[in-house]
Amino acid sequence: MSNDKAIITKQITNLFGMDRNNPEFIAGTEITDFKIFGEVTKSNWAHKLFIPKRPAVPFNLVDVEYYKFESEMFGFLYNFLMTPNGSFAWLFGPSGTGKSSAPSQLCARLNWPFFEFNASKRTERIDLEGSYIPTEGGMEFFEGPLTKAATIGGVLLINEPSLMEASELAGLNDIKPGKPFFLASKNCEIIVHKNFRLILADNTNGSGQGTMFGYVGTNKMNSAFLDRCRGFGARYMETSDEVDMVLNKIKMAFTNGDFLISEKAFNDFISELEQVIETLVDFANALRTEAEAQQLSFPMTPRTVLDIVACMLQYRMCDNKLVKAIQQCYLWQFNDAERVKVDQLFKSKFNISIIEKSRRAA
Secondary structure: OOOOOOEHHHHHHHOOOOOOOOOOOOOOOOOOEEHOOOHHHHOOOEEEEOOOOOOOOOOOOOOOOOOOOOOHHHHHHHHHHHHOOEEEEEOOOOOOOOOOOOHHHHHHHHHEEEEEEEEOOOOOOHHHHOOOOOOOOEEEEEHHHHHHHHHHHHHHEEEOOHHHOOEEEEEEEEEEEEEHHHHHHEEEEEEEOOOOOOOOEEEEOOOOOOOHOOOOOOOEEHHHHOOOOEEEEEOOHHHHHHHHHHHHHHHHHHHOOOOOOOOHHHHHHHHHHHHHHHHHHHHHHHHHHHHHHHOOOOOOOHHHHHHHHHHHHOOOOOOHHHHHHHHHHOOOHHOOOHHHHHHHHHHHOOOOOOOOOOOOOO
């Protein structure tokens, strides 16, 4: 087999998000050019895919959803999951860049048990490990997400770890796949499963500079803990990928019954949406650039774009549905000066204003 070809199977199509209805795909028999599915497929093909046996009773398995992986993040996560070499993974970057969703959906495609925990300034190690709670039969230990993932071989994702005290997070330095780990909250040792992985997703890289970028309450992390981590700076999707994601997500939501409208009304809306969606994403990218330069307090994330489209669907009978949706899903959170800047960018894309009828900031 040449370096540029591979046999594409059903598992591979699920993993890389390939369309099995694509004429380029014939399950298990067709030799398919890597260029169709991106260099990330080629760069990772040398590894044997880790597909854990699905248990009879699924335990914390994530449902596979439509997802567009950013190729470099996929490569980073995939290589980390396959060969962590005792490391953790630290994903950092602005909101809405897939820091939480990408690990979740990759684990879904690998049948890898997945646990997610949202940290805060009040989070302590005991919240991750678990604690004794009084029950009718006496004191009973209830496992936290760290203990569950470490014992069954799951992936634990901790969101916003920089909100925690650095000393609490540093207590995880000694947790290594295949090695004993002391659970202070239970006063016992466990053997960490060889398939345990720890991923941390944060707006910052742990350097303590998050506050200056609007991420209030973030702390500088312990350097010894960061030394255990591999880091990756997440970025927003390419425009074409984001357009594809929004259209597919909104269509799937309709298929799942989230919008109680007729098929004809929905198809008419999609036809209108396709005329403006690329410009809307261009507008979002311009806002993200301003936010990264600290000229705006908040970027327009892909989540917000999707929410705007869903809101437009509800206002589909209005001529100014896009303006209404942006006012309600994004513009409301800014002060007057920032609203003017957002309005200027919107005018440059759509030749109309979005603040003429919006309420003034308090």
